[in-house]
Amino acid sequence: MLPVSLTVDPAFRVGPVRRRTFGSFVEHLGRCVYTGIHDPGHPTADEDGFRGDVIALTRELGISTVRYPGGNFVSGYRWEDGIGPRDQRPTRLDVAWHSSDPNLVGVDEFMRWTKKSGTEAMMAVNLGTRGIQEAMDLLEYCNVPGGTRLSDLRRANGAPDPYRVTMWCLGNEMDGPWQLGQMSAYEYGRLAARTAAGMRMIDPNIELVACGSSGVVMPTFGEWERIVLQEAYEQVDYISAHAYYWEEDGDLGSFLASAVDMDHFVESVTATADSVRAHKKVAKRVHISFDEWNVWYQDRAESRPPTGDDWPVAPVLLEDRYNVADAVVVGNLLISLLRHTDRVHSASLAQLVNAIAPIMTEPGGRSWRQTIFHPFAQASAFASGEVLRVAIEAPTYETAKFGDVPVADAVATWDAETGALALFAVNRSTTDTVEMTVDVRSLPGLTRVVDATSLSNPDHTWQATADDSTSVLPRTNPSVKLDSGTLTVEVPPVSWNTVRLGI
Structure with missing residues (x-):
């Protein structure tokens, strides 16, 4: 058994738990929308065709914001196609x-879905094939109360009250050669700045996200952020970060350490943004919207789009089936996001349903929770108050991709009002149980273990299916003990773990 020592102290405060950290993403991609959130023939479908079972799972998952309608899709999207009578x-x-x-689901339907699911809409505008005017038009349609052509059109389409969408993404992955309208950092930065200025003339209260790099592997990473922010710093509130390149490729040890890479991504973008801030000599800080992240097996057959004359509606695309190791990595990535809550102010797990998603559905049939559902749901439910950086003393193991990495990683949240402490931890070892000894003496009121759970399986490749999604779930960990300010718990190999303490 490997010994790991953790120290939790309210002096190690990073910043508040931000509900927007627990966002997700709905793109018109594969079966995310059609037969995902929208399936009129489903037994649970409502009057708008939305699946009630998916809405219930979205609420259970604890989703805060939902980014829409893309993604790569948005760079060719004409939002006007998705409003008005469906038969037209x-x-x-x-x-x-x-x-x-x-176009059976568009702006108005999506806004109704967010209301039903209790989520906040995060809209993206097309800066690939369109530009400033179209972005301003969509904002007018969504946020102006009435008295103009587009706001009155929204009212005529059944929405008398403005949607008041706060967060807006200025395009999507404009650094990528796969993106319609790809442009240089300078071209995009200038366009983003001009679009932002125009949109703020309509609604000065919106929050705007500029496109950052599509990943640290991009050849322009770092320089892209610097140039874009040099052009648009004063006009935007966030710079985006996207990352999907974490997957098990035969090197399980490196895969389980993927959060090391996310830490590097966040800290690099933060340094670049602050460098531009210093150069411009302004007080304002630009923060990070990590609005696309997940494990994604991009070389699998299900990640290859149709070809030729085949242009199907809602094809099976990106339907990764996640295993226990994937869930541990997703949990560790959430630990990284929380650990950087001072600079990561928003994040979106991509995506919500069917396409690289925690929720899976059958057309007209069953729905179920993938393994990655559980760490996200637990973190969203239990994290509250302030995020505390956890001091860790742990043995290391060697990885091919990231060098020597601690066998354990953790973060905590502390709610001073309720006295609740939540500890989220992973064991990255593929062979050994870890005995965690956690010093919580600086929080003397903690005298009760509320619960402790572990998500693991001797077979880390176990996957949930429609027939069996419950054999492997977070289970009560009976080893947990709390005595005189010292917590001990034994956590199995390749595991995601939560411990909650109370007063």
């Missing part, structure tokens, strides 16, 4: 995913 809406080619979109 055109079917369009979605060249991003080589599919067809019937």
Whole structure:
């Protein structure tokens, strides 16, 4: 058994727990929308065609914000196609995913879905094939109360009250050669600045996200952020970060250490943003919206779009089936996001349903929770108050990708009002149980273990299915003990763990 020592102290405060950390993403991609959130023939479908079982799972998952409608899809999207009578809406080619979109779900339907699911809309505008005017038009349609052509059109379409969308993404992954309208950092930064200025003339209260790099592996990473922010710093509130390149490729040890890479991503973007701030000599800080992140097996067959004359509606795309190791990595990535809550003010797990998602559905049939559902749901439910950085003393193991890495990682949250402490921890060892000894003496009121759970399995490749999604769940960990300010708990190999203490 490997010994690991943790220290939790309220002096190690990082910043507040931000509800927007627990966001997700709905793109018109594969079956995320059609047969995902929208399936009119489903037994649980409501009057708008939305699946009630998916809405219930979205609430259980604890989703805060939902980014929409893309993603790569947005760079060719004409938002006007998705409003008005459904029988008059055109079917369009979605060249991003080589599919067809019937536009049965658009802005108004999505806004109704967010209300039903208790989530906040985070809208993206098309800066790939469109520009400033179209972005301003969509904002007018969504946020102006009435008295103009587009706001009155929204009212005529059944929404008398403005949607008051706060967060807006200025395009998507404009650094990527796969993106419609890809441009240089300078071109994009200038366009983002001008679009932001125009949108703020309509609604000065919006929060705007500029496109950052699509990953640290991009050849322009770092320089992209610097140039974009040099052009648009005063006009935007966030710079985005996207990362999907974590997958088990035969090197389980490196895969389990993926959060080391996320830490590097966040800290590099933060340093770049602060460098531009210093150069411009301004007080304002630009923070990070990590609005696309997940494990994604991009070389699998299900990640390859259709080709040729095949332009199907809602094809099976990106439908990764996640295992226990994937769930541990997703939990560790959440630990990284929380640990950087001072600079990561928003994040979106991509995506919500079917496409690299925690929720899976059958068309017209069953829905179930993937393994990655559980660490996200627990972190969203239990994290409250302030995030505390945890001091860790742990043995290390060697990885091919990240060098020597501690076998354990953890973060804590502390709610001074309720006296609740939540500890989230992973064991990255593939072979050994870890005995964690946690010093919580600086929080003398903690005298009660509320609960302790572990998500693990001797077979780290176990996957949930529609037939069996409950054999492997977070289970009560009976080893937990709290005595005179010292917590001990034994956590199995390749595991995600939570411990909650109270007064």
